[in-house]
Amino acid sequence: MKKIILIMLTVFLNIGLYSCTPTNNIDDDDIVPQACCGDDDEILPPPPPPPTEGNGG
Numbered sequence: 001m002k003k004i005i006l007i008m009l010t011v012f013l014n015i016g017l018y019s020c021t022p023t024n025n026i027d028d029d030d031i032v033p034q035a036c037c038g039d040d041d042e043i044l045p046p047p048p049p050p051p052t053e054g055n056g057g
Helices: 001-016
Strands: none
Touching: none
8 A cells, every 4th residue: 555655646746846837937939040150141941842753653
């Protein structure tokens, strides 16, 4: 009986520790992508993939 209580206590303690979400103070509007390696240019999307050959089947 003591093992069951100890296991349940451990499970609830882990749930309590890992379920906290302290991200309430973070605003998603403030996140701005930043350039890397001294590159201050605008980040461009990747080029489109090359066209496939054949009839697709």
